[in-house]
Amino acid sequence: MSITYATIGTNWITDSWILAAQKAGKWKLHAVYSRTQEQAEAFGKKYGCSKYYTSLEQLASDSDLQAVYIASPNSLHYEQAKQILKAKKNVILEKPATSTVKELDELFRIAKEQGVYLIEAYRHIQEANYKLLKKLVQEEKRLGTIYGASFTYASYSSRYNNVLAGEKPNIFSLDFSGGSLVDVGVYPVTFAVALFGLPKTQTYVPFICPTGVDGGGVGILHYDGFGVQINNAKGYQSNAPCEIYGEKGTLTINATTDISTLKHFDPKSKKTEELAGSYKTVEKPNVNMEEEAVEFARILLEKDTKALGELEEISRNVVKVTSDMRRQGGVVYPADRQ
CATH class of the missing domain: 3.30.360.10 (Dihydrodipicolinate Reductase; domain 2)
Structure with a gap:
């Protein structure tokens, strides 16, 4: 049994995830999202993918999708993950998951409401x-x-x-x-x-x-x-x-x-x-990223809520710590003012 997934983001870290997912043997690349059709096709064709999206709404409504791996710029994580989670799709979200604790808490709440999983991709x-x-x-x-x-x-x-x-x-x-x-x-x-x-x-x-x-x-x-x-x-x-x-x-x-x-x-x-x-x-x-791809697939397929909860606690604690640290140093994001 494999997990049918799509990607958001066409940089080197997404290449790494796709290659790791192939090695893990439990993931099947179904679609690629990018802001332009040309970029989506250029990225996806390397992996034999033939389905491309430039609309997040259309991606989220794809009934064949079980999960989406998101590796876009940091500030886009929250809105993109929220849209995918609300469509009842699991999300593997690259670090840092969100800009603020408030955003992360909201995503975890939506995931639980929709009966899907949100996992932050800490590979190490x-x-x-x-x-x-x-x-x-x-x-x-x-x-x-x-x-x-x-x-x-x-x-x-x-x-x-x-x-x-x-x-x-x-x-x-x-x-x-x-x-x-x-x-x-x-x-x-x-x-x-x-x-x-x-x-x-x-x-x-x-x-x-x-x-x-x-x-x-x-x-x-x-x-x-x-x-x-x-x-x-x-x-x-x-x-x-x-x-x-x-x-x-x-x-x-x-x-x-x-x-x-x-x-x-x-x-x-x-x-x-x-x-x-x-x-x-x-x-x-x-x-x-192979070891995380193996573990994340196991969590999704086995519905291991205990392991999911442990990762959720780590993610929440990390964003609490880093948010406080950067604000001490005067690094304030637009999301901090929301």
Whole structure:
């Protein structure tokens, strides 16, 4: 049994999703939506798709559709997802799901009313090695009492060159709900929230681009007895590893996505042990989304409301945290004023 789906968005992340969905074996691409027929056809023909839409109303009314994967500019997520959910279609919504907590709560409410599922596409917390990390920290208590952590996703974006040249790419635009924190910062924030839950408070010190959004910054998530440093950027590069510190040692992870190393340092024996299993890789520019495609299909097909609820809680907590952090830094979207 497979899930018949359509896509909204024709960028590289949608390519990655389609390829991952093909590998997962539980998804069938049915249609492609784009603002122009030419763009929809050019994108869809690569995957043998022959049904194209330039109208969201017509897409939503397609009776053959069971789900829609949405990877449009951030500010469009809310209205597009709302329209699809109201048509009783499941939605896989790229991160960040919405610009505000209010918008996200509304989407989850509509999904429940219509009897369909809304899942935010956080790929990294579905990776096998992330799930292993979570087990080591939460179940096996490998580190004992947690003393702190440092999570990083800081990668210089080629589009930041456009910003410096006086342009305003969508991802660096307030009107499109852009900025570093919501684009790449959500990876380390979600990394922490899925491991430790909702922090008590959070702080954020960004640097602001000429376009008005954050080009990067450093934050702290405040938990009972420890803090988690968040370093994110699209305007500078960091190759620092991620670490979790505890009374029984340190866990060092190569990154917040595509985890390939997971090392435990024992302070008593002074020995380091590699704990990571194998991990999936794909050729650039695409990224590994196969594990999330497999899990999301399982949730939909098995109607696993427990797993759905856990992901919903993570999504809601992440948007609470990031919304507060960016507002502290003066990054305010049009949606914040609604």
